[in-house]
Amino acid sequence: MNEATPLLDRLAGLRERVARLVEQRSADDPTATDPMRGLYLPEETIWRLLSVPPVPADPPEPAGRAAEDGPDGLNGSVGPDGSTGPVDRLDHLAQRLRLSELDTGILLIALAPDLDRTFEALYGYLNDDVSRRRATTGLALDLSGVPAHTAAGRARFHASAPLVSLGLLIVEEPERPFLSRSLRVPERVLAHLLGDDTADTVLDGTVRPLPYTGTESATGTGAATDPLVHLLAARLAAGPCTVYLREHREGDGLSCATAALGAAGIGALHLTPAAGEGPQGDQPPGERPPREPVPYAEVLREARLSGRAIVATSLPERPQELIRALSAADVTVVLAGTRPYDPQWCDSGARGGEPLVLDAPRQRAGNLAAWTAALGGSRGTGGAAGGTELGFDLTPVVAAYRLGDEGINRAARAALDLAAFDGTPLSAAHVRLAARQQSASGLEQHSRRIRPDVTWDDLVLPEKPLEQLHELAVRSRNRDRVLGDWRLSAGGGRGRGVLGLFAGGSGTGKTLSAEVVAAELGLDLYVVQLSSIVDKYVGETEKNLERIFTEADRTDAVLLFDEADAVFGKRSEVKDAHDRYANMESAYLLQRLESFDGIALLTTNLRGNIDEAFTRRLDLVIDFPFPDQPQRLALWRHSLKHVPCVDDIDPSVCARDFELAGGSIRSAVVTAAYAAAGRGESVSNADLLAGAQREYRKAGRLVLDELDW
Structure with missing residues (x-):
């Protein structure tokens, strides 16, 4: 069997349908046998076309396919004047756009060939040109009863006239004489009048x-x-x-x-x-494709x-x-x-x-009503305030997100999709992950993103700094209420940011605490890379900082300036140009922090290195003390929590005899774990001792060869 046979069979079926249509149309056509048929239109053909009944209206759409009512109510069965029945969209459009009766008639004349093909032959006959099957300006004026020589009639087709300026009518062929220019109605206008509201x-x-x-x-x-x-x-x-x-x-x-x-x-x-301007910015100007103009x-x-x-x-x-x-x-x-x-x-x-x-009013963080409506409405439960029907307390989960109504709706849909993907009920983790995804940030150009994976249980701190960290999270959640609703902002264009300084020795838990605060708020942590900020050229450092602050203002994230002394250091007496420009950087930062709207944390090993003017603008200054022996023992045990150890493991001796901060203790445990993994055994007391001695030697401190276990 030839592979073309099925296609030839289809063509044979089409040929039969064409024959039936020819037979049907030639039954009452007096010119059916005329050899010049199609090249001219005799008068009897025109009268026959005029006697053809109008095209029947389309049958009603099947149940279940009714169009959704829009804000203008055009898809319903009630007209704009309150009458029932199909809506006359042409009349409705004319009323809304204040078109005159003449303009409405011209529009109807122009669109007729697109609705009923018999008008093509009729217009060709009236135009005295069988090839010109659309209405012309002269024909439209004649059918409207307006003399072609009147200025008022001809003005209906000017570029500033309602039909043309509103985009409802196109006057084509400007090179032709005025009266023979063709008229065309755009497809989108015709589709709208027929009930199709699909955008162009x-x-x-x-x-x-x-x-x-x-x-x-x-x-x-x-x-x-x-x-x-x-x-x-x-x-x-x-x-x-x-x-x-x-x-x-x-x-x-x-x-x-x-x-x-x-x-x-x-x-x-x-x-x-x-x-669409963003992606092209990475390409050289000569290689960028031409951008389509906005229509x-x-x-x-x-x-x-x-x-x-x-x-x-x-x-x-x-x-x-x-x-x-x-x-x-x-x-x-x-x-x-x-x-x-x-x-x-x-x-x-x-x-x-x-x-x-x-x-515009500022977007509020923690819009519980909008979140509840988006999550509850999507799930079909109605959503109870506070999220009781969701299975978790929604209030602290969304307290830090400033997304706006549209962003909240997108995040809610994404959270539900994530829950469906996991095959589990919607949880706080789904909501937080979806909310973070809505904050597309450019901060990664000048900072390193950390997705927090720690909790309060990972912190071993004295009671006072721990309480202050909780207070920092409370301030971040309630800043809109306190500084906005209760009008406790200092004024002068000041922002609603939260600024904290973590001061303490190396390894005392400052960076880890910042990560815990970010995790508590459900936000990403961005650690600013000082190497990408500081520039030897005058003014460039301030520009880099401005980019970071501007992006942080529009992003739901926690900004961390690690080793902040390099940027927020004390101003000095001006002795040369270098001092003056260094002080300019500090002055810029002081001004910028006043209007900052985000959450920024600074860490320093020496609190005295930070300028007092910065300290005054901080919400909290948290001191991280060096751990005492009980805290060091807690840090050793916490670091060993997930590490396989021998039964008689006892880190108390290391906690007693080695004064190490939390970061150093973790490094010592890592050293011990590698040693044990290399032997294929569990971590022993000797491994812990070797790790602690390694940290002491790194710090240049005296190490005893033997310890009493």
């Missing part, structure tokens, strides 16, 4: 619909509790406007806009024009068709083009950025007018 494919990757929550669900979670959001919602509900939300932290504006639009009952499209006209058209607002974030470096392109008196546009608004961004005579400039 040209907007893929640039625009996505923001989740529409409606008025009731938008009040009570997230930023919707802020008074400014309620005022903004009232302004948005009053009519189209342009708003610029100045963000303190990236994401504040999107959270505020989403809450305000939801409270106002308005859907929105999220535009990120600069979202602002299509974005506006999509907003008009769907009756939604536009929310633009991730603004480009020069947002003038974006603001001018989106300036429209009939579309609500909300812009969000961290930079202060520049009046030069907007033309004084722009159609949308000068924007309303507002400071």
Whole structure:
């Protein structure tokens, strides 16, 4: 059997269907036997086409495929005037965009050939050209009863006219005489009028619909509790406007806009024009592929068709083009950025007018209501406050995350996916891991990330520093309430950061304590690499530090400056240019710490090396004392907890005779473990002794050859 046989059989079946269609159409066609058929249109053919009944409407969709109601209510059976039955989308669009009766008629004339193919032949006959099967400007005016020589009629096709400027009609062939230019309705407009609300494919990757929550669900979670959001919602509900939300932290504006639009009952499209600029930055300019321009006209058209607002974030470096392109008196546009608004961004005579400039409220950490709604709603349980239906206390788990409503929803979905992947019920560990994944950080360029894997049980410290570490975690969880709601911030643009200094000798547990605090908060720990900060060129060190602080402000993480003396050291008397520039670095740090919003920890071996001006700005200074004998014994036993040892192991002698800090004790245990592993045996007292003696020799201290066990 020939491999082409199945395909030839299919073509034979197609040929039969074509024959039946030819027979059907030629049954009442007087020109069916005319050899010139298709090259001209006789009058009898036109009258026959005019007698053809209209195209029947599509049958209703099967049950279960009804489109979801959107914020404009177009998919329901209730019209905008309250009447029941199918919605006349053309009439609804004309009312919303304030199109005149003439404009509505022209739009209908232009789209007719795309709905009923008989209009192609009719328009070809009326155009006196069988090849021109679309409406022309002259034909549209004739069918509308408007003389072609009137200025008012011809103005309906100008670039500034409503149909053209709103993107509803395209006047093609500008090289032709005015009256013979073809009219075409974009496919997206026609699809909308037919009930298809799928966004234009040209907007893929640039625009996505923001989740529409409606008025009731938008009040009570997230930023919707802020008074400014309620005022903004009232302004948005009053009519189209342009708003610029100045963000303190990236994401504040999107959270505020989403809450305000939801409270106002308005859907929105999220535009990120600069979202794709990052990856190209690593390529040389000559090798970067040309970036596609943002289709602002299509974005506006999509907003008009769907009756939604536009929310633009991730603004480009020069947002003038974006603001001018989106300036429209009939579309609500909300812009969000961290930079202060520049009046030069907007033309004084722009159609949308000068924007309303507002400071977006800060995203709060530990938004329990939003987390409960996201996790409980996703699981279909409704979610009880405090997470009682989740099987764990949600309050301390999410207390440190400043994600905003959208970030919380993403994290909740990711947490549920992780739990399903593990095949276990949702746990606090799933929520914390998912929340950390939402903080895409650029801190790793100048720091080393540590994913904490320790607990409070791994700390062997006196009672006082342990209490202070717990207090540090409490401050980190409740800073929004104390410094924000209770207005205990000192003012002057000061941030809501938490700053702590860990002072003590080497190996006393400072870095481990920072990791434990990060683990308690469910955050990653970033250890700043001083080699990537300090630069010999004037001003470069400050720039590197600014990058770190800026990234830390927008990231839920704990920042650790290990050996902070190198950066936060005391200022000295100016004797030469080097001293002056060194003092400038310290002055910059003093100013930057005032506005810091994150969590930063500093460690030093000598507390006296830290400038007193830095100390005043710290929330806590925790001293880590050198361990005494009972603490050293506890450290030896803790280090040996997971190590196979002989039955008579006794680290008390090493704890008594070797004054070692916790870090050195761990190193001694590691040395003993390697020695035992090399013999294939368990760790013995002799191994511990050898490890302790090794640490003493490393420190340059006298070692006794024998000990009394």
